[in-house]
Amino acid sequence: MLLVLLLLTDLGYITLHVLYRLDPTRSLSRYQIDMDNGLAEHYQYLKWAWLLVLTALAVILHRTLRLVGWVVLFLAMVATDALRLHERFGHRIARAQVLPSNGVLSAQELGELGLVALVGLPLGLGLLAGLWRAPRAIKAFTGDLLVLLGALFTVGVLLDAVGSVLPAASKASHVTQVLEDGGEMMVASVMVAFVFGWVCTGGRLRLLSRQGWWAARSGAGEQAVG
Numbered sequence: 001m002l003l004v005l006l007l008l009t010d011l012g013y014i015t016l017h018v019l020y021r022l023d024p025t026r027s028l029s030r031y032q033i034d035m036d037n038g039l040a041e042h043y044q045y046l047k048w049a050w051l052l053v054l055t056a057l058a059v060i061l062h063r064t065l066r067l068v069g070w071v072v073l074f075l076a077m078v079a080t081d082a083l084r085l086h087e088r089f090g091h092r093i094a095r096a097q098v099l100p101s102n103g104v105l106s107a108q109e110l111g112e113l114g115l116v117a118l119v120g121l122p123l124g125l126g127l128l129a130g131l132w133r134a135p136r137a138i139k140a141f142t143g144d145l146l147v148l149l150g151a152l153f154t155v156g157v158l159l160d161a162v163g164s165v166l167p168a169a170s171k172a173s174h175v176t177q178v179l180e181d182g183g184e185m186m187v188a189s190v191m192v193a194f195v196f197g198w199v200c201t202g203g204r205l206r207l208l209s210r211q212g213w214w215a216a217r218s219g220a221g222e223q224a225v226g
Helices: 002-022 039-061 068-082 085-096 107-129 136-164 171-200
Strands: none
Touching (some): 002 039, 002 171, 039 068, 068 107, 136 171
């Protein structure tokens, strides 16, 4: 039910954005999903904050430090998006001319990706390290959430790269923008609903299969969450 409500809200914002594009008076400008500091963007920030709180609850309720990496990751996402750290970093890189444009991505976009890699790689390694001899539920949870994170990254990076080579005012560019921002919103909603369900079911919820695609088959994987 939570997932349905979140996705319906996402679809509502996407619909209002499309109506804004079709409306010559531009009276629905506040509902653009690609507008900085718009309602849709703040709604997305709220999802990252929910994920931060939910993963922190998972650490407390399951009494495990193996999930702390997810808490740090979502804290970084909240701070990065709310304070626009990635855009500021990319702008400084572009001004310093450290990274030249490669014809597909601008120097600023390359700088933003550089910050994502700089923050994401250590966190990713920490998450993988937490899987060592971890209980099955923790492995399944991390595996499922990594799949969703990969989907979020794929939608955001690939469609952004496609949109950057299209004429700015073209219909194809507008469609790509809707697919990118709308896709990110919907993937984030799935993440919130999944983590909420995982916490509420005591770690029994699986996203991809009944056993979880990353669940260990060894004796160590049979341990209870702890």
